Amino acid sequence: MSSTRPSPATDDIPAVTVKGVTKRFGDTEVLQGIDLSVPTGATTCLIGPSGSGKSTLLRCIAFLEEATTGTILIHGDPLGFAEGPNGQRSRLSPQKIRAVRSRIGMVFQQFNLWPHMTALGNVCEALVTVRKMKRSEAEDLGMAQLSRVGLENRAGHYPSELSGGQQQRVAIARALALDPEILLFDEPTASLDPELTGEVLNVMRDLADSGMTLLVVTHEIGFAATVGRRIAFLDHGKLLLNGTPQELFGEPRHPRLGQFLETYLDRGAATLL
Numbered sequence: 145m146s147s148t149r150p151s152p153a154t155d156d157i158p159a160v161t162v163k164g165v166t167k168r169f170g171d172t173e174v175l176q177g178i179d180l181s182v183p184t185g186a187t188t189c190l191i192g193p194s195g196s197g198k199s200t201l202l203r204c205i206a207f208l209e210e211a212t213t214g215t216i217l218i219h220g221d222p223l224g225f226a227e228g229p230n231g232q233r234s235r236l237s238p239q240k241i242r243a244v245r246s247r248i249g250m251v252f253q254q255f256n257l258w259p260h261m262t263a264l265g266n267v268c269e270a271l272v273t274v275r276k277m278k279r280s281e282a283e284d285l286g287m288a289q290l291s292r293v294g295l296e297n298r299a300g301h302y303p304s305e306l307s308g309g310q311q312q313r314v315a316i317a318r319a320l321a322l323d324p325e326i327l328l329f330d331e332p333t334a335s336l337d338p339e340l341t342g343e344v345l346n347v348m349r350d351l352a353d354s355g356m357t358l359l360v361v362t363h364e365i366g367f368a369a370t371v372g373r374r375i376a377f378l379d380h381g382k383l384l385l386n387g388t389p390q391e392l393f394g395e396p397r398h399p400r401l402g403q404f405l406e407t408y409l410d411r412g413a414a415t416l417l
């Protein structure tokens with residue numbers, strides 16, 4: 145199993161295609177008809193005010209939430225629901241859902257490591273139990289992934305013996321070990337102190353440079369501006385803007401984006417623009 149899969153430059157099928165996705169919780173429509181293409185082999189950042197629906201969209205793409213309407217394709221293959229010729233949706237079989245879902249990796253804000261397992265144990269567990277790999281092979285692969293995030297010398301440590309930044313890097317190694325085609329990040333540095341945030345962003349920057357497809361929900365505007373190839377700006381459940389960092393962050397700026405950025409710049413959360 146290869147540890148990296150730089151996407152071929154000729155692959156022009158988007159890694160993720162979101163078509164007309166809405167999501168309702170009770171009477172509240174938190175996603176209102178989202179259309180979004182996530183290019184293969186590049187980083188796309190989802191930004192927007194708190195409550196605008198970023199995590200919900202990411203969770204729909206990971207199939208942790210089911211979109212109320214609309215469809216999502218992973219490299220052209222439908223995830224969860226297929227769309228018929230008349231636009232009607234039908235649910236795919238659990239096997240088909242699992243097969244497409246397994247091509248997506250996800251890293252959460254809370255690292256979600258198993259406290260009773262070492263860093264290496266956390267990285268190897270799904271390889272052994274889900275992918276049915278021999279423990280020794282899984283450990284070789286797990287060590288390679290830990291070294292990719294700079295933690296080979298922490299393999300035998302338990303989560304409680306690691307800093308928050310190190311724990312998040314273990315979580316990234318765990319996701320990478322399953323060789324995903326697309327890696328989703330849901331505010332991966334939001335629970336970290338500023339000095340630990342940098343080490344996680346550096347690992348993500350390296351992954352972006354290696355040609356992986358990343359879709360990142362983040363409030364780190366500086367990261368989005370420098371690493372994102374595409375920036376999608378969500379506001380009140382709508383995709384208000386979608387373009388390159390130059391298009392979104394250059395002048396003139398969309399007034400709503402300008403207002404959002406000022407809020408964050410005032411709070412000192414973004415300093416690189």
Ligand SMILES: Nc1ncnc2c1ncn2[C@@H]1O[C@H](COP(=O)(O)OP(=O)(O)OP(=O)(O)O)[C@@H](O)[C@H]1O
Nearest residue numbers: 169170174192193194195196197198199200201331
């Ligand atoms: N399981 C749920 N049940 C009911 N409402 C939900 C649920 N999940 C999210 N919401 C609501 O959906 C809206 C969008 O939430 P979401 O977490 O997607 O926003 P966000 O842009 O990621 O915000 P933040 O930046 O604060 O994480 C919010 O109003 C939230 O309260």
